[in-house]
Amino acid sequence: MTAQQYTEEDGDLPPLYEPLAKQQRQIRLLFLRATNSEQEDEPITSLLVPLSLDEVKTRYAALSHVWGLPDSSQSIIVNGRLFPVSTNLLEFLKSHRRRCRNTSEVRMLPLWIDSICVNQMDIAERNSQAMLMKPIYQNAGMVVSWLGTSFPLSDWVFEVMKQFKEQIDMTRNPKTSKVIDASWLRLFPQACKEDSPASGPLRNVVWDSIRELCAHPYWKRIWIVQEIVLASTVMLCCGDDLIDLEDVIQVVRWLTRLDPSLNKPDNMEPAIWKMLSSRQYSEAVMGLQSVLHIWAIRERKNTQGWALTNSLRNHESTDPRDKLYGCLGITGLNIAPDYSKSVKDVYIEAASALMQESFESLLLLSIREGKKDSTREPLDIPSWAPNWAKSAPGTYSANHSFMASKGCPTNSEPVILNYSLHCTGVLCEEVVAVESVLTPEQCLKFCCNHIATRETDKYPTGIPHLRALFQVLLSDWDTMVNCRSEPESMMYQVIACGLLHLFLDYEVRYRSKNGTPQINNPLPTLGLDTSHSDLSTAFWNKIVGTSREPGNCIITGSREQQTAAMNAIGERLATTILTALRNSLTHRIGPESVQPGDQVFVMFGCNLPILLRPKDMNYTHIGPSYVVGFMEGEAMLAIKDGTKVAQKLEIR
Numbered sequence: 001m002t003a004q005q006y007t008e009e010d011g012d013l014p015p016l017y018e019p020l021a022k023q024q025r026q027i028r029l030l031f032l033r034a035t036n037s038e039q040e041d042e043p044i045t046s047l048l049v050p051l052s053l054d055e056v057k058t059r060y061a062a063l064s065h066v067w068g069l070p071d072s073s074q075s076i077i078v079n080g081r082l083f084p085v086s087t088n089l090l091e092f093l094k095s096h097r098r099r100c101r102n103t104s105e106v107r108m109l110p111l112w113i114d115s116i117c118v119n120q121m122d123i124a125e126r127n128s129q130a131m132l133m134k135p136i137y138q139n140a141g142m143v144v145s146w147l148g149t150s151f152p153l154s155d156w157v158f159e160v161m162k163q164f165k166e167q168i169d170m171t172r173n174p175k176t177s178k179v180i181d182a183s184w185l186r187l188f189p190q191a192c193k194e195d196s197p198a199s200g201p202l203r204n205v206v207w208d209s210i211r212e213l214c215a216h217p218y219w220k221r222i223w224i225v226q227e228i229v230l231a232s233t234v235m236l237c238c239g240d241d242l243i244d245l246e247d248v249i250q251v252v253r254w255l256t257r258l259d260p261s262l263n264k265p266d267n268m269e270p271a272i273w274k275m276l277s278s279r280q281y282s283e284a285v286m287g288l289q290s291v292l293h294i295w296a297i298r299e300r301k302n303t304q305g306w307a308l309t310n311s312l313r314n315h316e317s318t319d320p321r322d323k324l325y326g327c328l329g330i331t332g333l334n335i336a337p338d339y340s341k342s343v344k345d346v347y348i349e350a351a352s353a354l355m356q357e358s359f360e361s362l363l364l365l366s367i368r369e370g371k372k373d374s375t376r377e378p379l380d381i382p383s384w385a386p387n388w389a390k391s392a393p394g395t396y397s398a399n400h401s402f403m404a405s406k407g408c409p410t411n412s413e414p415v416i417l418n419y420s421l422h423c424t425g426v427l428c429e430e431v432v433a434v435e436s437v438l439t440p441e442q443c444l445k446f447c448c449n450h451i452a453t454r455e456t457d458k459y460p461t462g463i464p465h466l467r468a469l470f471q472v473l474l475s476d477w478d479t480m481v482n483c484r485s486e487p488e489s490m491m492y493q494v495i496a497c498g499l500l501h502l503f504l505d506y507e508v509r510y511r512s513k514n515g516t517p518q519i520n521n522p523l524p525t526l527g528l529d530t531s532h533s534d535l536s537t538a539f540w541n542k543i544v545g546t547s548r549e550p551g552n553c554i555i556t557g558s559r560e561q562q563t564a565a566m567n568a569i570g571e572r573l574a575t576t577i578l579t580a581l582r583n584s585l586t587h588r589i590g591p592e593s594v595q596p597g598d599q600v601f602v603m604f605g606c607n608l609p610i611l612l613r614p615k616d617m618n619y620t621h622i623g624p625s626y627v628v629g630f631m632e633g634e635a636m637l638a639i640k641d642g643t644k645v646a647q648k649l650e651i652r
Contacts, residue, residue, distance in 0.1 A: 013079070013080055013081060014079075016048065016078065016079055016081060016083075017119040017122065017125070018050065019125075020050055020125065020128070020129075021050075021052075022128055024052040024054070025052055025053040025054060025132060025135070026050050026051065026052055026053070027050070027051065027052075027053055027056075027112060027117060027129070027132060027136060028048050028049065028050050028051070028112075028116075028117040028118070029048075029049055029051055029056065029060050029110035029111065029112055029117065030046050030047070030048055030078070030110060030111045030112070030113055030116055030117060031046060031047045031048075031049060031110045031111075032044065032045070032046050032093070032096065032097060032100070032110075032111070033045040033046060033047070034100070034101075035097070035101070040094065043075075043076065043077050044076035044077065044090070044093045044094065044097065045076070045077045046076060046077065046078050046079075047078075047079060048078050048079050048116070048117065049110075053132065053135055053136070053139060056110075056139075057139065058139055058140065058141040058232075059109065059110070059141060060109055060110045060111065060112055060140060060141060061109040061110075061111055061112070061140060061141060061142045061143070061144055062111075062112045062136060062137055062140035062142075062143045062144070062227070062231070063092065063111055063112065063113045063114075063143075063144050063146060064143055064144065064145045064146065064223070064224050064227040064228070064234075065088065065089065065092060065113075065145075065146040065218075066088060066146075066148075066217065066218055066221055067086060067088075067089075067115055067318075068086035068087065068088045068089070074086070074087050074090045076090065076093060078116065083116065085115070085116070086115075088146075088148055089113070089115065089116075091148065091149050092144075092146045092237070095149075095237070095239060095240055096111070096144075098240055099240060099242075109141060109142070112136060112140065114129075123339045123340050126337070126339050127336070127337045127338055127339060127340075130325055130328070130337035131328075131336065131337060133226065133328070133329050134226070134230060134328075134329030134330075137226065137227050137230040137231050137329070138230045138231070138232070140231060140232070141232075141233070142231075142233045142234075142235055143227055143228070143231035143233065143234045143235070144235050144237050145218070145224065145227075145228070145234055145235065145236045145237060145245060146218075146237050147213075147216055147218050147236065147237065147238040148218075148238065148239075149238075149239050150238050150239030150240070150241065151212060151213075151216075151238065152209075152212075153205065153209050154209075154213070154238045154239060154241055155238075155239065155240075155241045156209070157206070157209035157210060157213065158236075158238070158241045158242070158243040160188065160191075160206060160209075161210070161243060161247055161248060161251050162243060162247055163188070164188075164251045164254075165247040165250050165251055167184040167187070168250055168251065168254050169250075170184075171184060172254075180262075181262070182258065182262045182263070182264075182265060183263060183265050183266075184265075185265040185268060186265040186266055186267050186268065188206065189267060190204075190205065190206055191204065191206040191207065191268075191272075192265060192267050192268035192269060192272060193267075193268075193269050193272065194269055194271055194272060200212075202275060203271070203272075203275075204272055204275075207272075207275070207276070210251070210252075210255075213248070214252065220314075220315055220316045221315060221316055221317070222312060222315040222316060222317040222322055222323060222326040222327060223317070223322065223326045223327075224315075225312055225315060225326070225327050225330065226326070226327050226328075226329040226330045228245065229329075229330050230329055230330065234246070236248060249292065252292065253292065255276070256292075258276055258277050259277065260274075260277035262277075309324070309327070309331050309333060309350075309354070309386075309388070312327050312331075313386075313388055313390065319339075320343045320379070320388070320389040321337075321339065321341075321343055321346045323388040323389060324346060324347070324350050324388055325337045325346075333350060333353055333354065334353045334356070334357075335349050335350055335353050343379055343389070344379055344380055344381060347379070347381055347385055347386070347387070347388060347389075348381075348382070348385055348416070348419060350386075350388070351384075351385040351386060351416075352416055354386075355414070355416070382419050382420065382421070382651070382652055383620040383621040383622075383651065383652060384421040384621040384651045384652075402607050402608055402626075402631045402632070403607050403631070403632055403633050404602045404606065404607050404608055404609050404630055404631050404632070404633065404635065405425070405602055405603065405604050405605055405606055405607055405633070405635070405636065406607075406632065406633030406636060407633050407636035407637070408425075408604040408605065408636055409424075409604060412424045412604040412605065413605060414603070414605065419652070420618070420650050420651065420652050421621075421650070421651040421652075422648065422649075422650055422651075423603050423604070423605075423648070423649055423651065424603070424604050424646055424647065424648050424649075425601050425602050425603035425604050425606075425635075425646065425647065425649070426601070426602045426635040426636075426638065426639060426644050426645070426646060426647070427599050427600070427601055427612075427644075427647060428599075428600040428601065428602055428609065428627070428630050428635055428638075428644070429599070429600050429627075430597060430598070430599055430600075431594060431595070431596050431597065431598045431599070431600070431611070432596060433596060434594055434595065434596060591611070591622060591623035591624070591625075593622055593623070594611055594622055594623075594625075595613070597613070597614070598611045598612065598613050598622055599611065599612045599613070599614065599619070600625060600627055600630065601619075601649070602630060602635035602636075604646075608624045608625070608626070609624070609625050609626075609627050609630050609631070609635075610622070610623065610624055610625060611623055611624075611625045612649070612651065615652070617650075618649075618650045618651065618652050619649055619650070619651050619652070620651070620652065621651050
């Protein structure tokens with residue numbers, strides 16, 4: 001058959017894309033023509049066939065890849081026509097053909113490749129096929145994750161990682177998955193010595209190759225998330241080499257959990273062991289951190305959709321709408337793909353659906369990012385709606401026990417009208433001053449001075465000032481404990497450890513100065529059990545946990561072993577994105593974009609106060625805020641005693 005360039009107007013051949021039967025859940029599968037020829041320049045010849053998902057069951061492989069732009073100079077033959085494909089896709093098809101020809105274990109399964117099997121020129125078909133993404137990847141006998149042509153030593157590092165996985169399985173604690181032995185690394189001499197000359201930044205070809213794999217741009221793509229989470233089997237493919245993705249995940253997990261207290265392999269050079277067991281290498285493989293997060297989602301299968309939608313915002317997509325459409329199969333967000341809608345309308349529709357699921361989470365996701373907010377203007381996204389085109393803002397979580405709107409009317413749900421959010425609540429107070437993010441030393445000095453000057457007076461709500469300070473600094477403790485497995489919770493761990501460093505140092509300084517701990521008097525109001533211990537022990541047990549409660553420990557090891565680590569983490573407290581707010585009355589924490597003049601607002605139905613910025617006769621949403629004295633329903637009590645009134649506001 002003579003190949004012809006693919007065009008819809010070509011009348012000599014039947015149309016390549018006949019309408020699919022939605023009722024039968026039809027998809028198209030690509031059948032590659034088998035060949036015994038080893039000529040690499042032989043054209044890829046294929047047949048595109050419509051079939052029902054229920055009919056094909058698992059007898060196909062789905063491709064997960066980075067599209068790239070079609071190259072008019074690169075084509076394959078589909079149903080007798082020349083079909084332009086990207087260079088990346090052409091390389092995969094050639095690799096797949098070689099593998100099927102040379103490996104008896106690999107069957108010539110038909111392929112589902114979205115850029116070919118879906119008519120990209122037909123918006124209606126794109127919409128309907130996007131709705132089938134979940135069953136397509138769930139049903140596939142195999143999902144092939146294509147990284148592209150091989151990078152240096154990729155075939156070798158795949159084999160090394162397979163062998164590493166075998167050793168890890170034999171030495172891992174089956175109950176806790178904790179790394180209990182690293183001595184087996186001596187079996188791999190090349191992984192134990194520094195290269196000369198250096199092979200890369202880590203100075204070892206094994207660890208540099210694993211780092212390069214983890215840093216591959218493929219992992220940043222939004223669509224790969226559900227493709228990996230939904231698949232029963234995922235094979236990572238680089239050139240002609242294959243490895244089960246689960247093997248890669250287990251090796252990377254092992255590396256990120258490596259404990260420096262373990263015995264060093266006899267033949268490993270000290271510099272390599274120090275590098276492996278330090279944060280340096282853990283951060284080097286963090287390119288795969290998003291994949292570890294994805295794998296955790298795959299294993300749990302019960303993460304809230306709104307939380308997933310937020311955590312996946314850092315992944316990349318060419319089309320901003322795909323920040324939502326590309327993960328519908330796992331988020332369960334109640335919207336249907338429609339590529340005829342503008343980005344703004346898609347985001348508003350998603351925000352409306354999210355509001356039905358969790359109104360509070362909607363506001364948590366739409367934090368205004370201050371100077372970095374340049375994308376919002378071109379897209380014209382309202383301030384109350386998340387701008388999914390941008391990276392996730394901050395680390396706020398809805399997993400808390402606050403009840404700011406406790407006692408509010410149940411019939412006062414917010415309403416979306418003409419892109420504005422109409423809601424009811426209480427304007428509590430105005431932000432008078434904003435403090436910069438403090439270093440640990442500055443924060444310690446502020447705490448000491450604040451408490452020292454208020455030994456007898458009370459906070460406006462009647463509680464001791466130390467309790468108010470403690471509450472605002474440790475406002476999200478429940479989130480720290482409950483969400484530690486989430487990547488975004490690392491910020492909470494840093495904050496918690498920094499606070500421990502801060503308060504212990506505070507007590508030590510005052511004990512040495514005055515002979516007694518000056519902050520014992522208000523301790524009962526901190527919620528810490530000090531009946532059998534002093535403040536430092538009680539605080540240590542609260543933040544770090546006890547030997548009886550290892551699940552609550554943020555950092556492991558004895559107290560003596562952690563001194564240096566605590567100081568280092570305390571210093572990192574200054575890197576948080578939270579900004580402390582202070583005036584003569586209350587303590588608050590809010591997003592970094594807060595300004596004097598912003599208003600603290602307790603909205604009916606939202607259990608975290610939010611910050612609003614007056615603009616003309618309306619308001620702009622800035623983000624959530626923690627305000628001591630307005631977290632437990634005090635605003636509703638103020639309405640009852642007549643000191644505050646409920647107001648209807650329009651947020652744009």
